[in-house]
Amino acid sequence: MMNRLCLIKYPNTLSLKNICFLESKNTSLLTYSRAWKSTKSTRKSTEAEAIEEPIPFFGSHASVWRAKATRSGGADEYLWYQPYVISGSLAIFLLYFCVFREESDIDQKLDGDLFQHVKGLEEVQLTMNYKYNKEHGLDTKDIEKRLKELGVNITELNAKSAVSN
Secondary structure (H helix, E strand, C coil), rough: CCCCEEEECCCCCEEEEEEEEEEECCCHHHHHHHHHHHHHHHHHHHHHHHHHCCCCCCCCCCHCCCHHHHHHHCCCCCCHHHHHHHHHHHHHHHHHHHHHHCCCCHHHHHHCCCHHHHHHHHHHHHHHHHHHHHHHCCCCCCHHHHHHHHHHCHHHHHHHHHCCC
């Protein structure tokens, strides 16, 4: 026998009600009829009460509810020593990583220049800086000097920038 979930929908309402677990297909009809009979009388009485009586607002929980409590999630209560614990933990963490920890091989690699790790990056960066400085009338002597050291022909670079403009 396989357990399955049965949602019973009443014809007069739009919502699903009375969730029941059924043991087999044979008992589903019997369970449906029992659920219908048991809720039929209570449903009529609750519908009649809802129609005849107005819903009281004052004196209910809705009258004292504030939207601010929903947005903020309520008042946060902190322990009196929480700021000291957080400050102490942060101080110990920073002392360890900034003062007491020995350098590893990864730290030594990170100390190096990025241009040493990525081939061709310096040339591209200098070329873009050279074009920008030329367009805006800024000094390009240092950039030209470094580009010559890298083996870039400045006249070809000027010709390419003239064609692209």
